[in-house]
Amino acid sequence: MKNLKSCCLNDKFSHVYVEERALSYPLTDKILDRFEKSEKIIIKHYKDVFCRPHQDFQLQKASQKLILAVKEDNFLYKGADLCQSFGNSNFYYTSTVLNCIYNCDYCYLQGMYPSAYITAFVNIDDFFDDVSSKLEKGPLYLTISYDTDLLSLETLLPFTSMWLDYAAKNPGLTLEVRTKSSNFKSVSHIESISNVVLAWTLSPQCIIDKHEAPSPSLESRLKSIAAAIDAGWNVRLCFDPVIMTDNWQTVYEDFISRVFSVLPYNKINDVSIGSFRMSCDYLKRIRKQRNDSALIFYPFECKDGIARYPAQIEKSLLDNMVSLVSEYIEKERIFL
Amino acid sequence: MILITTALFHEAKPLIEYFNLIKAPSSTRFDLYSNGEIYLVISGVGLLKSVVATTWLIAHTPKSTSKTAFNIGICGSFSDKYEVGTLVIANKITCHELKRTYYPDMLIRHNFVEAAVNTFLSPADKGEAGLAYEGFADMEAAGFMEAALNFLPPHNIFCLKVVSDYLEPESVSRDLVLKLIARNIVNFEYLFDIGKKINKSFTDVFSSQDYEMLDSISNNLKFTVSLKHQLVKIARQYKNRKGNLDIMAPFCNVAVKSKNEGKIVFEKLKELLLK
Numbered sequence: 001m002k003n004l005k006s007c008c009l010n011d012k013f014s015h016v017y018v019e020e021r022a023l024s025y026p027l028t029d030k031i032l033d034r035f036e037k038s039e040k041i042i043i044k045h046y047k048d049v050f051c052r053p054h055q056d057f058q059l060q061k062a063s064q065k066l067i068l069a070v071k072e073d074n075f076l077y078k079g080a081d082l083c084q085s086f087g088n089s090n091f092y093y094t095s096t097v098l099n100c101i102y103n104c105d106y107c108y109l110q111g112m113y114p115s116a117y118i119t120a121f122v123n124i125d126d127f128f129d130d131v132s133s134k135l136e137k138g139p140l141y142l143t144i145s146y147d148t149d150l151l152s153l154e155t156l157l158p159f160t161s162m163w164l165d166y167a168a169k170n171p172g173l174t175l176e177v178r179t180k181s182s183n184f185k186s187v188s189h190i191e192s193i194s195n196v197v198l199a200w201t202l203s204p205q206c207i208i209d210k211h212e213a214p215s216p217s218l219e220s221r222l223k224s225i226a227a228a229i230d231a232g233w234n235v236r237l238c239f240d241p242v243i244m245t246d247n248w249q250t251v252y253e254d255f256i257s258r259v260f261s262v263l264p265y266n267k268i269n270d271v272s273i274g275s276f277r278m279s280c281d282y283l284k285r286i287r288k289q290r291n292d293s294a295l296i297f298y299p300f301e302c303k304d305g306i307a308r309y310p311a312q313i314e315k316s317l318l319d320n321m322v323s324l325v326s327e328y329i330e331k332e333r334i335f336l
Numbered sequence: 337m338i339l340i341t342t343a344l345f346h347e348a349k350p351l352i353e354y355f356n357l358i359k360a361p362s363s364t365r366f367d368l369y370s371n372g373e374i375y376l377v378i379s380g381v382g383l384l385k386s387v388v389a390t391t392w393l394i395a396h397t398p399k400s401t402s403k404t405a406f407n408i409g410i411c412g413s414f415s416d417k418y419e420v421g422t423l424v425i426a427n428k429i430t431c432h433e434l435k436r437t438y439y440p441d442m443l444i445r446h447n448f449v450e451a452a453v454n455t456f457l458s459p460a461d462k463g464e465a466g467l468a469y470e471g472f473a474d475m476e477a478a479g480f481m482e483a484a485l486n487f488l489p490p491h492n493i494f495c496l497k498v499v500s501d502y503l504e505p506e507s508v509s510r511d512l513v514l515k516l517i518a519r520n521i522v523n524f525e526y527l528f529d530i531g532k533k534i535n536k537s538f539t540d541v542f543s544s545q546d547y548e549m550l551d552s553i554s555n556n557l558k559f560t561v562s563l564k565h566q567l568v569k570i571a572r573q574y575k576n577r578k579g580n581l582d583i584m585a586p587f588c589n590v591a592v593k594s595k596n597e598g599k600i601v602f603e604k605l606k607e608l609l610l611k
Contacts, residue, residue, distance in 0.1 A: 049439050297572070
């Protein structure tokens with residue numbers, strides 16, 4: 001795919017598809033200003049492009065396009081059982097952007113979405129209105145970066161800063177922004193907000209090289225986290241998914257030791273740990289499309305519609321991680 | 337495999353000559369020309385004929401996972417800023433009468449004009465120019481897209497149009513069509529090559545030796561179709577993880593007398609492959 005990219009494929013975002021009704025939103029203009037050189041194609045509905053049959057997710061990843069659209073309904077979704085709520089009740093997630101700039105082997109998005117094109121919903125005020133109406137009934141825990149990596153896109157799509165601005169005005173909301181990026185600088189001008197958690201997903205460098213291309217290196221993520229901590233932000237570390245690899249015990253031991261030699265562990269809010277898990281349907285779909293990832297073809301066990309490592313292996317992976325992390329973080333702040 | 341539809345013989349002729357395409361004697365419904373790698377069919381003029389011919393072409397060419405379809409022909413331009421002879425790659429194809437719009441994947445890098453193409457049910461003339469259409473006008477692209485998108489991935493579908501006039505269809509002679517298509521033949525060839533390169537990047541994890549081994553083991557062990565299917569599936573998983581199927585080699589020499597015995601060996605094989 002690399003050769004193909006250099007010889008024949010368009011650069012990322014060579015084309016921007018814009019829904020007719022999205023044209024009237026100021027955010028659309030703001031975003032389009034950042035894509036001056038891109039070819040603009042006006043479309044009726046984002047699904048006319050996003051939901052075409054037989055699309056090749058991996059090929060599209062190599063030449064991703066952007067779609068600007070208006071979301072009509074279902075602005076918030078109830079938090080899924082596979083995701084951690086960190087002890088919060090009233091757990092919801094939302095997707096102002098679909099798809100991610102990275103291409104991790106273990107990512108469920110490749111099995112969930114028919115297209116790899118990044119789709120951004122420009123009617124963010126409708127999302128805010130929905131959150132506000134829920135906040136009238138009580139506090140809300142909301143994650144905004146599950147089906148994408150919002151912070152990595154901030155320079156192109158300024159959604160993180162808009163959400164941060166909204167959270168600052170709504171103390172009843174606890175907002176989690178999850179990322180693998182080293183792009184804290186794009187929001188570093190904003191003062192830390194007490195009801196926002198910046199959550200970084202971290203993996204050993206060998207896992208990043210093998211399975212998380214083209215995401216930032218461990219060291220650059222750590223640098224970004226250290227800067228966020230320095231600026232007073234609440235920081236969560238997510239060691240998720242823990243991946244079975246050669247010499248995994250040593251790999252993860254060295255990794256955890258490196259993480260906490262760089263980061264002040266007493267300033268970490270909490271930690272989440274999880275091993276690989278994915279809907280069996282998504283895994284099946286991904287296996288049909290790819291033959292370039294050893295991880296995806298691991299003989300996972302499918303139980304209750306979820307593919308995961310065999311129970312014994314999963315237990316060893318998680319127990320090992322909890323024991324490594326608990327040397328630095330109290331067990332009450334480690335979530336599985 | 338390259339599949340081409342053109343509406344007119346004069347659009348096809350330069351392609352037939354340049355790529356040494358030979359008329360298939362067995363084809364009756366449509367004139368099919370081929371050199372074994374490129375297959376070309378002449379649909380006739382109009383959207384419906386284009387749907388039928390494109391579907392027929394996809395269905396009547398040898399089975400392959402790498403079919404790339406091209407609709408090649410002339411078009412009228414709503415704007416005089418494009419010279420006659422300009423090659424246009426359609427990035428949006430609309431049939432206003434049917435209220436349908438189609439989008440091929442625009443993944444490949446090129447230096448040609450890229451624009452919207454509007455397909456009309458009758459030849460577009462100056463009358464249409466007053467309407468707020470953008471781009472170019474033709475009579476087949478939407479039909480081609482409707483059919484092709486049903487069978488092929490959108491990155492394997494291309495509408496290539498050559499500007500022939502400014503909505504004065506009566507000004508377009510057969511000789512002009514021949515000349516315009518011939519002038520762009522190298523451009524078409526370039527795009528065919530890119531189409532082939534993209535499809536070459538999708539390699540089968542199994543080599544022909546792997547397939548032979550899987551066949552031989554399945555036959556020797558009297559596997560049912562379903563058991564063979566399972567074997568291929570777990571062998572694919574294994575090869576993706578380990579890079580080879582050497583672990584299966586000893587099983588090539590195992591033979592059984594009954595399907596039940598075969599099932600027992602299958603379980604052993606499965607255990608090995610899922611380790």
